[in-house]
Amino acid sequence: MTTVYINGDFKPLSEASVNVLDRGFTFGDGVYEVIPVFNRKIFRFDEHIQRLENSLKALYMDNPLTKDQWLNIFNQLVDASEALDQSIYLQITRGVTERDHDISLADSPTVFSMSRPIVKKDLSSGIKVITHEDIRWQYCDIKAITLLPSVILRHKAKEQGAKEAILIRDGYITEGAASNVFIIKGDTVFTPPKNRHVLSGITRDLLIEILSTNNINCLETPVEPEQLFDADEIWITSSTWEIVPVIDLDNKPVGQGFTGPMWEKANHFYQEFKKQYNN
Ligand SMILES: Cc1ncc(COP(=O)(O)O)c(C=O)c1O
Known part of the structure; x- marks a missing residue:
């Protein structure tokens, strides 16, 4: 009960x-x-x-x-x-x-x-995502219960055999329908800055902290779709999914098409942080 x-x-x-x-x-x-x-x-x-x-x-x-x-x-x-x-x-x-x-x-x-x-699905071998125009409103920094656009976006992703939709607004990546987005090029991690179109994800902010503590360069900077398509790795983050590697973007492989070494590192540091965490 x-x-x-x-x-x-x-x-x-x-x-x-x-x-x-x-x-x-x-x-x-x-x-x-x-x-x-x-x-x-x-x-x-x-x-x-x-x-x-x-x-x-x-x-x-x-x-x-x-x-x-x-x-x-x-x-x-x-x-x-x-x-x-x-x-x-x-x-x-x-x-x-x-x-x-x-x-x-x-x-x-x-x-x-x-x-x-939390019914843990093992997503560590990576997921498929689609890109889509960001069809949500202008106040995405408010965690409002009015979630119809996200519901539709997740359904569109599902229709294409994907788990998430990465959103594009005015020529820039904002976030996922219910997650934040990170891309990796070389040894640098990039994530869109927080603004009205990006929720202040708790996992996002913590991951940035953890990367910095472990001397991994992470930049909060606008990300263009070309960078997303050219990324070595893509991750999405949320409180219940944690850090999930993306291996397929719009039916094209991301990097080599499997979970990358930077994700292995970041996820390891994140899991270690969780183990040591006390309220
Ligand atoms: C639109 C959106 N962005 C980002 C996130 C990730 O936020 P958090 O890490 O706090 O779960 C969520 C979580 O549901 C979300 O709905």
């Missing part, structure tokens, strides 16, 4: 429900986070809560809970599951109002959280 948190209560998932006039349902008016738990430890809690604060602020919302209250909820959800590796999902919507765009009608957000086991 999965236990979830909804508006102050812990309940079995099957008993948790929200009002149909919740603005999350009628407008997609809310934000979310996905926080990984590795070996039963919540990973990069502070960073995820900071990003949550940023998303809420951008939508003129206050955080309904303190950091300690969040930690307490997450700990209870994690404890309720036996899985070593879990993925905590949290969602805050602007709450229940009549169906009117006016946000001043809302005075009580809906807060939901659950933790599910």
Whole structure:
């Protein structure tokens, strides 16, 4: 039985429900986070809560809970599951109002959280991705629950036997539909800089830190599609997928067409960091 948190209560998932006039349902008016738990430890809690604060602020919302209250909820959800590796999902919507765009009608957000086991697919031999125009909105730095473009993009990727779509906007790579992108040329790693069209990925930021600690040159710089197609290696990152090598881009091999040596190194350093991590 999965236990979830909804508006102050812990309940079995099957008993948790929200009002149909919740603005999350009628407008997609809310934000979310996905926080990984590795070996039963919540990973990069502070960073995820900071990003949550940023998303809420951008939508003129206050955080309904303190950091300690969040930690307490997450700990209870994690404890309720036996899985070593879990993925905590949290969602805050602007709450229940009549169906009117006016946000001043809302005075009580809906807060939901659950933790599910991470079912690890072994992607270490590399995945296939497609490229696609970035069809999302202009505020991709907000982790908004309104994910229809990403849902469509992932479906387009799937239709072509791929796992992710790498997005191109105004002649530059932004990110994946639900991941950040790194490319490798020679011994240098490149990743697009954070801006309105790139989510501030927690795994992205951590990987940049880890690369720097291990003296691997990583540049946050605009990346053009030509560089992507000419890359020796491509990686995509996210909290639950971690660092995944891309071996096929639009049906063409990336580099030699198999997992590259820089990925082996970076992934090794990342896994070591995880092992030593304590909240
Ligand atoms: C659009 C987008 N970019 C990047 C990421 C990766 O972010 P993180 O490493 O914090 O999971 C995600 C994760 O879901 C995402 O949806």
